[in-house]
Amino acid sequence: xxxTQALATPSVSRARERPDLIRKITWRLIPYLGFIYLIAYIDxxxxxxxxxxxxxxxxxxxYAYGLGASLFFIGYFLFEVPSNVFLEKVGARIWFAxxxxxxxxxxILLALTNSTAMFYVLRFLLGVCEAGFFPGVLYVMTLWFPFxxxxxxxxxxxxxxxxxxxxxAPIGGMLxxxxxxxxxxxxxxxxxxxxxxxVIMGFVTLAYLDDRPESARFLTESEKEWLHDTLxxxxxxxxxxxxxxxxxALLDGRVLLMCFYYIAFxxxxxxxxxxLPTIVKGFGVSNTVNGFINVIPWVIVAVAxxxxxxxxxxxxxxxxxxxxxxxxxxxxxxASVYVPGNALKFAFLCGAAAGIFAGQPVLWSLPSSFLSGAxxxxxxxxxxxxxxxxxxxxxxxxxxxxxxxxxxEAPMLFLAACLTVGGLMTFxxxxxxRRKRSNAGIALDSVAAH
Numbered sequence: 123x124x125x126t127q128a129l130a131t132p133s134v135s136r137a138r139e140r141p142d143l144i145r146k147i148t149w150r151l152i153p154y155l156g157f158i159y160l161i162a163y164i165d166x167x168x169x170x171x172x173x174x175x176x177x178x179x180x181x182x183x184x185y186a187y188g189l190g191a192s193l194f195f196i197g198y199f200l201f202e203v204p205s206n207v208f209l210e211k212v213g214a215r216i217w218f219a220x221x222x223x224x225x226x227x228x229x230i231l232l233a234l235t236n237s238t239a240m241f242y243v244l245r246f247l248l249g250v251c252e253a254g255f256f257p258g259v260l261y262v263m264t265l266w267f268p269f270x271x272x273x274x275x276x277x278x279x280x281x282x283x284x285x286x287x288x289x290x291a292p293i294g295g296m297l298x299x300x301x302x303x304x305x306x307x308x309x310x311x312x313x314x315x316x317x318x319x320x321v322i323m324g325f326v327t328l329a330y331l332d333d334r335p336e337s338a339r340f341l342t343e344s345e346k347e348w349l350h351d352t353l354x355x356x357x358x359x360x361x362x363x364x365x366x367x368x369x370x371a372l373l374d375g376r377v378l379l380m381c382f383y384y385i386a387f388x389x390x391x392x393x394x395x396x397x398l399p400t401i402v403k404g405f406g407v408s409n410t411v412n413g414f415i416n417v418i419p420w421v422i423v424a425v426a427x428x429x430x431x432x433x434x435x436x437x438x439x440x441x442x443x444x445x446x447x448x449x450x451x452x453x454x455x456x457a458s459v460y461v462p463g464n465a466l467k468f469a470f471l472c473g474a475a476a477g478i479f480a481g482q483p484v485l486w487s488l489p490s491s492f493l494s495g496a497x498x499x500x501x502x503x504x505x506x507x508x509x510x511x512x513x514x515x516x517x518x519x520x521x522x523x524x525x526x527x528x529x530x531e532a533p534m535l536f537l538a539a540c541l542t543v544g545g546l547m548t549f550x551x552x553x554x555x556r557r558k559r560s561n562a563g564i565a566l567d568s569v570a571a572h
Contacts, residue, residue: 139352143345147266150340152275154330155259156282158222161319162255163286164293165229166194167395168316169245171294172232172309179307182238188517190241195514197249202507203500205254206261207368210499213333214262217254222324224251229317233310257503264490264498265334268352269360270435272490273443277431277483281424284479287395288420291413357494361559365497376492376554377501381508383551384485386544389512390451390478393520393537398471401530405464415468419475426480434484441552444481448545451477455538459531474534478541485548492555512540 169176169191177187209217228248235241259279267275297315301308332338335349365371372378398419402412426447434443454473461467486502493501520533 140345140348143341143348144267144271146340146345147335148275148278151262151266152278155262156279158218158320158323158327159256159259159279160282160286161222161316161323162225162252163283164290164316165225165248165320166252167286167290168229168294168312169232171291171298172312174309175298175301175307176235176309179309180235180237180241182241186238186241188521190238190245192514192517193242193246194249194252195510195517197246197251198253198510199249199507199514201250201253202257202510203369203372203503206257206499206503207496209254209258209261210368210496214258215328215331215333218258218331219324219327221252221255221258222320222327226317226320226322226324227251229320230314232317233306233313253507254503257499257506260486260490260502260506261499264494265353266349269356269487269491270438273431273440273484273487274435275483276486277427280479280483281427284420284424284427287423288417291399291416295413360491362492362494363497363558364495365493365500368496368500371493371497371501372504374493374497374501376551376558377489377504379551379554380489380505383544383547384505384509385512385515386540386547387448387478387482387485387512388510389516390455390537390541390544391516392513393516393533393540394455394471394475394478398475401458401471402468404530405468418468419472422472422476423479426476427483430480431483434487440484440487441548443484444548445545447477447479447481448541448548449477451475452538452541452545453477455534455541459534474537481545488551488555492559 173187173191176182177184182190205217205221225248228244228251232241232244232248235244260276263272263275263279293316294312297312298308300306300311303311306314332340335341335346338346341349363371363374365374399412399416402415407415430443430447434440437443451474454470454477458467458470458474461470489501489505490498516537520536523533523536524530
């Protein structure tokens with residue numbers, strides 16, 4: 123079959139030959155990796171709960187706290203690509219264990235914070251230690267799942283971040299209430315209790331996780347062979363780019379474009395999650411009620427993370443399931459500013475949260491449509507590392523907009539604008555991916571003809 127024809131009909135039918143095997147791999151990997159992601163997300167956000175007591179106890183200014191909290195993203199940015207390159211070399215089992223044990227230890231050490239400088243150093247180190255986990259999971263999924271399943275698998279995996287957001291506030295509140303127990307402050311209990319599971323799960327990972335399908339103890343030889351052949355045929359049919367040097371993927375125009383494209387989504391996500399409790403508090407509810415109300419958006423996000431990627435997998439389309447949710451989220455953000463009544467305002471904020479998150483698993487299927495091997499590991503890490511600078515921007519720009527305008531609503535308009543730009547950039551990204559793939563197909567046909 124000519125390469126150009128194969129591009130139009132990638133081996134979808136072959137990928138659907140073994141739904142039993144896909145289910146087997148899914149149940150083995152997704153709940154486990156998702157639970158680790160839940161722990162990571164709580165450890166990333168626990169500083170926002172600890173802040174309620176930590177700022178006063180340590181004499182931190184609001185600016186010092188905000189800078190320290192956001193330094194996580196700088197460490198994350200600098201070490202994301204090196205971490206994923208190491209993962210590709212040494213395997214997921216050892217590297218994920220290293221990531222979890224080190225980030226758990228740093229989280230526990232945050233309980234010993236006694237100065238602004240120590241807070242800055244440990245938050246930066248937390249980013250360094252955790253760097254590589256999320257894009258590492260994305261890379262691991264390229265080793266275990268055919269392309270058409272990846273959006274759905276990433277969506278299932280990301281549901282655990284919604285669960286973490288839902289349960290994080292109640293957990294943080296209960297731990298803060300331990301203030302004075304065994305002579306420790308409540309904020310110290312927050313860091314110690316949330317850091318310990320990461321260390322434990324790091325050691326569990328050494329015994330549970332397999333590096334690749336080829337070494338998997340739970341797969342038969344025929345299952346391993348089928349998965350290897352299916353992924354190899356898929357790489358050929360989709361004309362994926364293989365970089366001998368993984369760092370060369372960082373100069374790929376599609377990767378560079380996606381780095382800046384993705385910024386809009388973490389920026390909107392962190393901006394909304396940072397500001398949502400403040401918005402709800404403005405409704406005049408107690409702190410306890412605020413915490414329980416903030417569970418609702420994340421339940422809706424979890425449902426959206428299941429439905430939208432599943433629909434994308436069934437239809438085989440990506441663009442509508444990225445652009446549609448993003449624009450829906452932007453409209454909801456704008457509507458939340460202008461509609462009357464707290465109940466309606468909150469309903470639109472819930473819709474905005476769903477729109478921000480629902481299309482991201484589908485978005486993450488795009489890099490693996492043109493990258494493979496070590497290049498995929500480096501490319502995915504680069505996109506995530508640059509994109510997550512959106513979290514740094516959100517934690518600094520959103521409060522600045524609030525202070526400059528004196529309005530709780532103005533930050534929502536800023537987030538809506540960012541999300542709209544990100545959603546519409548999907549057309550540009552997809553056009554570049556198709557053009558590069560088409561050019562690769564023409565070149566391969568020319569080589570075959572000679």
